[in-house]
Amino acid sequence: MPTNVVPIHGRRKADTTENPIKVLQGLVADDMNLVNELILDRMQSPVALIPELAGHLISSGGKRLRPMLTLASAQMIGYEGKRHIGLATAVEFIHTATLLHDDVVDESNMRRGKKTANLIWGNQPTVLVGDFLFSRAFELMVESDSLRVLKILSNTSAVITEGEVLQLTTANDLSTPEDKYLEVITAKTAVLFAAACEVAGVVSDQGREVEEALDSYGKYLGIAFQLVDDALDYSAVQATLGKEIGDDFREGKVTLPVILAFRRGSDEEKAFWKRTVERRRQEDGDLEKAIRLLGQHDTLNGTIDRARHYGAMAKDALAIFKDHPAKTALLDIVDFCIDRAY
Amino acid sequence: MPTNVVPIHGRRKADTTENPIKVLQGLVADDMNLVNELILDRMQSPVALIPELAGHLISSGGKRLRPMLTLASAQMIGYEGKRHIGLATAVEFIHTATLLHDDVVDESNMRRGKKTANLIWGNQPTVLVGDFLFSRAFELMVESDSLRVLKILSNTSAVITEGEVLQLTTANDLSTPEDKYLEVITAKTAVLFAAACEVAGVVSDQGREVEEALDSYGKYLGIAFQLVDDALDYSAVQATLGKEIGDDFREGKVTLPVILAFRRGSDEEKAFWKRTVERRRQEDGDLEKAIRLLGQHDTLNGTIDRARHYGAMAKDALAIFKDHPAKTALLDIVDFCIDRAY
Numbered sequence A, B: 001m002p003t004n005v006v007p008i009h010g011r012r013k014a015d016t017t018e019n020p021i022k023v024l025q026g027l028v029a030d031d032m033n034l035v036n037e038l039i040l041d042r043m044q045s046p047v048a049l050i051p052e053l054a055g056h057l058i059s060s061g062g063k064r065l066r067p068m069l070t071l072a073s074a075q076m077i078g079y080e081g082k083r084h085i086g087l088a089t090a091v092e093f094i095h096t097a098t099l100l101h102d103d104v105v106d107e108s109n110m111r112r113g114k115k116t117a118n119l120i121w122g123n124q125p126t127v128l129v130g131d132f133l134f135s136r137a138f139e140l141m142v143e144s145d146s147l148r149v150l151k152i153l154s155n156t157s158a159v160i161t162e163g164e165v166l167q168l169t170t171a172n173d174l175s176t177p178e179d180k181y182l183e184v185i186t187a188k189t190a191v192l193f194a195a196a197c198e199v200a201g202v203v204s205d206q207g208r209e210v211e212e213a214l215d216s217y218g219k220y221l222g223i224a225f226q227l228v229d230d231a232l233d234y235s236a237v238q239a240t241l242g243k244e245i246g247d248d249f250r251e252g253k254v255t256l257p258v259i260l261a262f263r264r265g266s267d268e269e270k271a272f273w274k275r276t277v278e279r280r281r282q283e284d285g286d287l288e289k290a291i292r293l294l295g296q297h298d299t300l301n302g303t304i305d306r307a308r309h310y311g312a313m314a315k316d317a318l319a320i321f322k323d324h325p326a327k328t329a330l331l332d333i334v335d336f337c338i339d340r341a342y
Helices: A020-027 A029-042 A049-058 A065-076 A083-106 A117-121 A123-143 A147-170 A178-204 A208-232 A236-240 A247-251 A256-264 A267-278 A286-296 A299-320 A325-339 B020-027 B029-042 B049-058 B065-076 B083-106 B117-121 B123-143 B147-170 B178-204 B208-232 B236-240 B256-264 B267-278 B286-296 B299-320 B325-339
Strands: none
Touching: A020 A029, A020 A065, A020 A325, A029 A065, A029 A083, A029 A123, A049 A083, A049 A117, A049 A123, A049 B147, A065 A083, A065 A178, A065 A208, A065 A325, A083 A117, A083 A123, A083 A147, A083 A178, A083 B123, A117 A123, A123 A147, A123 B083, A123 B123, A123 B147, A147 A178, A147 B049, A147 B123, A178 A208, A178 A256, A208 A256, A208 A299, A208 A325, A247 A286, A256 A267, A256 A286, A256 A299, A267 A286, A286 A299, A299 A325, B020 B029, B020 B065, B020 B325, B029 B065, B029 B083, B029 B123, B049 B083, B049 B117, B049 B123, B065 B083, B065 B178, B065 B208, B065 B325, B083 B117, B083 B123, B083 B147, B083 B178, B117 B123, B123 B147, B147 B178, B178 B208, B178 B256, B208 B256, B208 B299, B208 B325, B256 B267, B256 B286, B256 B299, B267 B286, B286 B299, B299 B325
C-alpha cells in the first residue's frame, strides 16, 4: 500500500462476539433450510448439465443475503404462513441467473473464489442455464398465488436488466453524473433487495404501509451495499478478505470512487483516468496509481459517507415496526454492510 | 444440384390464389394491429439501446406466426374478451428473447436476411435485452390475471431452455436416437406453439377439453414445423426462397435428415459424417456431398413424411371444434407449413 494514501476514516465498531450476519442466519435457520431444499429441488432437470452448471454457482458459498432478507422481513412482521419460502427461493434464482449472465457479459473468469461457469462450460450453456433459472423463478412466483407479488417481481426483473444495459452504455463515461450512477446501482442491485423485502409484506397481507416500509428498507440497504462494494473494489480491506482488488478498474467500470476522483483531479490526473478507464489502455503500476489518486482525493471515504446516508434511511424505514429480534438483526445488518469497508 | 439427387417427392397442391398465411393474417388483422401496438409500447425503455436493439429484430419481418396462433385460436372458439392480445404479445416476446439468446449461443451472423443483433451491438447488450424481453413477457402474462396462464407460460419458458441445453449436449452426436431428437424439437419449438394456442383456451374459460385440444394442435404443428425447417436447411427450395442452405451442417447440428443418412450410410459415409458434423472439419464440396447423401438415402422425404404424420395429428386435434373460418385457416396452415418444403 503506498504510504501517501489517506486511510479510510475509522468508524469500525468495537468487535463484538456476534457477527450480525451470523445472528440473522441463526434467526432464520429453519426457514433457510427449507429454502435450501427448494433451491436444490427446483434446479433439477433431466438435462444433467443444468443442475451441474447451476449448482457450481449456487453451492459456491454465496451469503444468501437476499433470501435472508425475505425470511427476516417475514419474521419481523409476524407472518406465519409458508409462502415466503418459495419467494425467497425465487429471489435467489433471479440473483443467480443475473450473475450467470453478468459473467458472460463481463467475460469474467472468477466469482466467489471459483472459476466462473462461462470459463468452465462456455458461454452457450451459461446463457441458457441463466434463462432456465429465470423461468424457474417465475414458476415459484406463480405458486405464491399472488398477482401483486408477480407484478412486483416481474417488474423488478425488467428493471434489473434495464439497469445493466444502462450500465453498459455509461460504463466508460467518466463524466457520468452522480444521479445517473445512482440510477444504475438502484436498478441493478437495490430493486432486488427492495423486492426481496417487500414480497414478505405482500404475502402477510398487512397493508401498503408495511409493504412500502419494507420496500424502502431494502432499496436503501441495496444502494448502501453497492456503494460499499464499489469502494471495496479499490480497498486494501478487500485484499485482506482474499478477494482481488481492481476488477472494476480493469473492466473500465466507472463507479463513484472514480467519478469523484476524476471530477476532483488535475488535468494530468484526468488524462490518466481517460487513458486507463475510458480507453482501457492500462500499464503496470496503473492500478496502484489509481488507488493512490482515490486516496489523495479521499473518494473512498466520500463513497462510504454516501452509503452511510442511505443506510440511515434504510434504518429509519423500519421505525414503524415493533421491537423484535429480527428487526434488531435487520438494523444491525445495515451497519455491517457499511462497516465491512473497514 | 447434383443429378443423382432423388427429388423430394411432389405432393405440392395446385397453386391457389389464397396463401393460407395471408388468409390467416386477414382474419386476425384487427387483433394483430393491437398486438403490434402493444409490442412497440412494451419494448420501450428510457434506456435507448433497448428499443433500438429489440426493434432491430422485432421489425425485421418475422411472420408473427406464434401470436397469430393465439389470435386465431381465440377467434375459432368465439372468445370475445381482450386478454388474448397481451398473451399473444407475451408469446412473441418470449420467442424474440429466445432468438436473441440463440444468436449469441450459436454465434450467428444473419437472421431473417439481416445482420444479427450480436454482430451489430455485441453479445453483452444482446443477452441483456433478451432478458429484458423475457421480463416484459412475464409482466404481460401477469396482466392477464390468470394464474393458469402464468403456470403454462412460465413452465413453457423453462422447458424451452431445457430443450436448448439438451440440444447443446446432443448437438454433435450422430447416434442421437430419433426420440431424443424429437424431445429436443418438442422442447425448443413445439411447446411454445402449444402454449400460444392453449392460453387462448384458458382465457376463454371453456374447460379442459378445449384447452387440451388447442395444446395438442399447437404441439403437433410445432413438431411438424421444425421437422420441415430441418429438412429445408438442406433443400434447394430454401435456396430459391433467398435463404442460405447448410447452416445446420456448418454448425454441426445433428438433425433428423442427417441422423437418418448416418444410420443408413456405408462405413465410408459414416466416416464422412463423423468428420464433417461431429468433428466439424469441413472442406470445400462437403456440403454438396452431404446434400447428395441425403438425396441418395431419401432422408429429406423421410423427414417430411414424419412431419406429415404430426401434421395429421394436429389437424385431428381440431375435430372437436365447430366449423369456422379461423378453424379452416388453422387446418390449412398445417399443410402450408409442410408444403413449403416443395
